[in-house]
Amino acid sequence: MAGQPQRIAQTLRQQIFDGSHAAGARLAEIPLAEALGVSRTPVRLALAQLEAEGLILAAPGGGFLVRRFTLAEVEDAIAVRGQLEGMAARLLAEQGLSPAARHALDACLAAGDEALGAPTLDAAALASYGEMNDRLHAIILAGSGNAALARALGAVTALPFAAASALVPHEGSRAARHELLRHAHRQHHLLVEALAAGQGTRAEALMREHAENARHNLRLILAAGEATIIHPA
Amino acid sequence: MAGQPQRIAQTLRQQIFDGSHAAGARLAEIPLAEALGVSRTPVRLALAQLEAEGLILAAPGGGFLVRRFTLAEVEDAIAVRGQLEGMAARLLAEQGLSPAARHALDACLAAGDEALGAPTLDAAALASYGEMNDRLHAIILAGSGNAALARALGAVTALPFAAASALVPHEGSRAARHELLRHAHRQHHLLVEALAAGQGTRAEALMREHAENARHNLRLILAAGEATIIHPA
DNA sequence: ATGTAACGGATTGCATGCAATCGCCGGCCG
DNA sequence: CGGCCGGCGATTGCATGCAATCCGTTACAT
Known part of the structure; x- marks a missing residue:
């Protein structure tokens, strides 16, 4: 049972994301400890940890506040993600795709084609696409072989809706989402092509542009009114 | 007295950097608490926090180990810093230098010229250059107006010798260091020129290359045998 | 002699106690 | 009637107690 704080942090993250703790709300130790059935120490x-991740801020006079994110801040985070994932793609292209990596990426492309093939997306296909998307981005990141890059990326994707996996979940306009995913997956194909050809600069540019999808997706989410902690200031 | 953990973390960082806690050494709570005169809780x-920064790792069975850094890892971190600071420079160039920023950068350039002007560097000039260097990089980062970028950069420069300010402190070959600093400052001039001209791509490339100085400096440090926690594996 | 299993010490991790601090409300004075 | 001061409640932050766990050691059996 070495990970009680980890479990609590995960629970709080979830609660912040789904709106159980509104933006700007004060997080006090005692109520949280009682609600979770643990003592104040692990809380x-x-x-x-959440403060280190940037999800909450220390309040004057102690305690913490759920941070409010503006649209501009999230868009900035997305741009930084593009810069970092672009670097990962460039490094991977420059050092050459291993056969194993090439195979894994091709499998991702095929899985994405399969998931997006149907005229309309059901929940299973959506989940499948999301899992594939995570895997593809993880392969490129790991393939770069740069641990510092992974750390920096983690610091940025801790923000809600900044991660690549945030492409999927919104409900908004289903047709618009399908179109967005098709476009994103076409970029996946081009990206793997560039990686396999050792075209580092092209891979970097493609990846940077690829991150912009998240911005468009974010605007769809905001238009649908589903974001609880983003403020389009 | 609201920041006892902060103070302790800073002390431990210092002790890790100066070798009081060797790489791979185990950090136990009780000895640390006794040595610092506090209880185990703030320790x-x-x-x-240090674990979140990546300086120490959770040991199997509890406790923490001082992390060992290889030369390759630090070089990777430096490359990531270049990518991020390059982005900051590009953003600043694209949105245009404010008169205030332009003035502050010119002051940095002048201060650097002054510090490096003498044929040999005394301690005061070195400190002055270091302070100027920090200021210049901070101005560019702040000028980009991207908070996520600052966060990501912080995650990377937490590693020893990865930050821009790590250019200065080593003793090694004084002549080589002076030459390195002159070269770096010449790049500062070019960088400000590009920023003022709104040349985003040029500014980004210059900044990326500028970070490579840290790699050369790191090798000088290693050659002088001053790095206690870097292992040239 | 070697492998195994049980014992002992040490250390971590969580729970709770206690003092200090901060914000807030009511009352009092100008 | 408004502003200021004092006391009160709540909350944080640090210290310590206690149980659980893990590692190392040793004794024993094969």
């Missing part, structure tokens, strides 16, 4: 550890 | 908070 404090979890809060410290 | 635990400080250790959690």
Whole structure:
């Protein structure tokens, strides 16, 4: 049972994302500890971790506040993700795709083609696409072989809706989402092509542009009114 | 007295950097608490923060180990810093230098010229250059107006010798260091020129290359045998 | 002699106690 | 009637207690 703070932090993250703790709300230790059935000590550890991730801010006079994110901040985070994932793609292209990596990426492309093939997306296909998307991005990141890059990326994708996996979940306009995913997956194909050809600069540019999809998706989400902690200031 | 964990974390960072805690050494709570004259609770908070920064790793069976950094890892971190600071420079160039920013950067350039002007560098000039260097990089980062970028950069420069300010401190060959600093400052001039001209891509490329100085400096440090936690594996 | 299993010490991790601090409300004075 | 001061409640932050776990050691059996 070595990970009680981890579990608590995950629970709080979830609750912040789904709106159980509204933006700007104060997080006090005692109510949280009671609600979760643990003591204040692990709760404090979890809060410290969330503060390090940037999800909450230390309040004047102690305690923490759920941070409010503006649309501009999330868009900035998405741009940084593009810059970092672009670097990963460039590094991978420059050092050459291993046969194993090539095979894994091709499998991702095929899985994406399969998931998006139907005229309309059902929940299973959507989940499948999301899993594939995560895997593809993870392969490129790992393939770059740069641990510092992974750390920096983690610091940025801790923000809600900044991660690549945030492409999928919204409900908004289903047709618009399908179109967006088709476009994104076409970019996946081009990206793998560039990686396999050792075209580092092209791979970097493609990946940077690929991240812009998240911006469009974010606007769809906001238009649908589903984001609870983003403020389009 | 609201920041005891912060103070402890800073002390531990210092002790890790100067070798008081060797790489691979185990950090136990009780000895640390006794040595610092505090209880185990704030020590635990400080250790959690250092773990989040990546300086220490959770050991199997509890406790923490001082992380060992290989030369390759630090070089990777430097490359990531170049990518991120390059982005900051590009953003700043694209949105245009404000008169205030232009003035502040010119002041940095002048201060650097002054510090490096003498045929040999004394300690005061070195400190002055270091302060100027920090300021210049901070101005560019702040000028980009991208908070996520600052966060990602912070995650990377937490590693020893990866930050821009790591250019200065080593003793090694004084002549080589002076030459390195002159070269770096010449790049500062070019960089400000590109920023003022709105040349985003040029500014980004210059900044990326500028970070490579840290790699050369790192090798000088290693050659002088001053790095205690870097392992040239 | 070697492998195994049980014992002992040490350390972590969580729970709780206690003092200090901060914000807030009511009352009092100008 | 408004502003200021004092006391009160709540909350944080640190210290310590206690149980659980893990590692190392040793004794024993094969």
